[in-house]
Amino acid sequence: MPIMLHVDELKPGLCLAQAIYQGEQRLICGGQKLEQWHIDALRRRFPTLVVRVLDPILDGMAEFEDDTQNVEVATTITSRMSRLMSSVQAKIGARTSLDGSDLTGLQAAIKEVMDYLVAHPVTAAVLMRSGGTTGYLQEHAANVMYLSLLVGNAIRDYVYHERARTTRSRTLAVRYGLNLTPLALGCLFHDLGMLEFEDLLYTDAPLTPEQFQRIRQHPLTGVNLLPKETDAVVKTVVRTHHENMNGTGYPAGLAGDKLHVFSRIIRLADAYDAGTSDRVYRQAKTPARVLWELTCGPNRHLYDPLIARILSGMVQPFPIGAKIRLNCGRYAVVVRHNRRHPFRPTVIIAFDEEGRRLKKKQLEPPFSLVDHEEVRLVEFAGQDLTFLNTGPQPPPALGESPASSDSGVYEALHAMTAETTETNLFSMVYP
Ligand SMILES: [Fe+2]
Ligand SMILES: [Fe+2]
Structure with a gap:
């Protein structure tokens, strides 16, 4: 299994494990032995790039979890959904709303995607970023759908399992359960109401108060663009995808058990994708x-x-x-995920304090961080990780702007929010 190195750590002679793409354009093939000019070009063009390089010695020391299928499935599904979202946008642009035949076609395409996901189960979600060559809303809708379906599948599988375990009747249709099609459609449609504001996503210009008010209504605007025969659950999740569990969301301020489980799933997938996306006004977290x-x-x-x-x-x-x-100064490489404790994976220490690769005889077997509480993660890809070493954080005091509220699609509104008492209302997507 390859290791991931920042572009500044690349050296001539290292072998790329995967091709490097920009959008759909392949820049360097997988398997390419890097030369200095490759490295210089990559550093100039992608100063924050992280690439996978082959490491046969580590491969012999540890059984790395294979995530090839995870990457393939994510790429297949998100690129397909992204194209589907483009066609939805084009139809709305031409006609201002969708009709029943659009809905039928979309449902058929979604069923194919869901069947593909069942036939190709993934063990971890991996989101592929296009590097800005795809429209934000298309890629965002595709990513939100992919993540939501994975979570929905996990919940459905749990329900199946519990039904099979707890019911005596073997004739009961234990596979009857959550229908995830409304979840998938809800994801695809959730930001339709943002289409009229798409230009604002590519600028850091402040919004006018009128734009702000209309953006707050985008869940309702989106519902109005749907065909009247759309499933009621789809309409519900589009309308409530920005509501929060504690009632501080919008447009209605619904809380807790008033929120459909699909709305809660989309709310999280939406926040995750927004937080990890590069925007013109903010670098991805x-x-x-x-x-x-x-x-x-x-x-x-x-x-x-x-x-x-x-x-x-x-x-x-x-x-x-x-x-x-690590806190000892040396560097470890992730060998295996830990689903129960995601921040405590299995690792192998492979680099010294100076970042030099340890010799084979210096390598020790991989170990789970769960069994070594004293070992802490402190930095990854140039980003500080010491926050992981703190416990759950108390909520911000009333009226205080949350420390992390400056993220998400609406961050472009900062100039305006600073002048209003409704600062938190702009943290609409993330947190
Ligand atoms: Fe939204
Ligand atoms: Fe969204």
């Missing part, structure tokens, strides 16, 4: 940071805690092969 904020951060009360836990077990904070600095 790492998956580790976002997962920690959703499950342990001061704004965790906005989300369903059980679904947040499921999501953090499916979306791994560190990819297999990630090189992470």
Whole structure:
């Protein structure tokens, strides 16, 4: 299994484990032995790039979890959904709303995707980023759908399992359960009401008060763009995808048990994708940071805690092969995920304090961080991880802007929010 190195750590002679793409354009093939000019070009063009390189010695020391299928499935589904979302956008642009025949076609396409997912189960969610070559709303809808379906599948499987375990009757249709089609459609449609504001997603210009008010209504605007025969659950989740568990969301301020389970799933998938996306006005946060904020951060009360836990077990904070600095100063490489304790994977210490690769005879077997509480993760890909070493954070005081509220699609509104008493209302997507 390859290890992941930052572009600044690349050296001539290392062999790429995977091709490097920009959007759908392949820049360098997998298997390519890197030369200095490759490295210089990559550093110039992608200063934050992390690539996978082959490491036969580590491969012989540890049985790395294979995530090839996870990557393939995510790429297949999200690119397909992204194209589907493009066609939805084009139809809305031409006609201002969808009709029944559009709905039938979309349902058929979604069924194919769901069947594909059942036939190709994944063990961890991996989101592929297009590097800005795809429209934000298309890629966002595709990612939200993919994550939501994975979480929905996990919940459905649990329900099946419990039914089979607890019922005596073998004639009961134990596979009868949650129909995930409305969840998938809800994800695809959830930000239709944002289409008229799409230009604003690519600028850091402040919004006018009128734009702000209309954006707050985008869940309702989106519902009005749907065909009248759309399933009631789909309409519900589009309308409530920005509501929070503690009643601080919008547009209606619904709370807790008033929220459909699909709305709670989308709320989390939406926040995760927004937090980990690069925007013109904000650099993406790492998956580790976002997962920690959703499950342990001061704004965790906005989300369903059980679904947040499921999501953090499916979306791994560190990819297999990630090189992470430990509190002892040395660097470890992630060998295996830990679903129950996502921030405590199995690792092998493979680099010294200076970042030099340890010799084969210096390597010790991999170990689970769960069994070594004294070992702490402190840095990954240049980003500080010491927040992981703190417990759950208390919620922000009333009226105080949450520390992490400056993320998400609406961050472009900062200039305006600073002048209003409704600052938190702009943290609409993330947290
Ligand atoms: Fe939204
Ligand atoms: Fe969204």
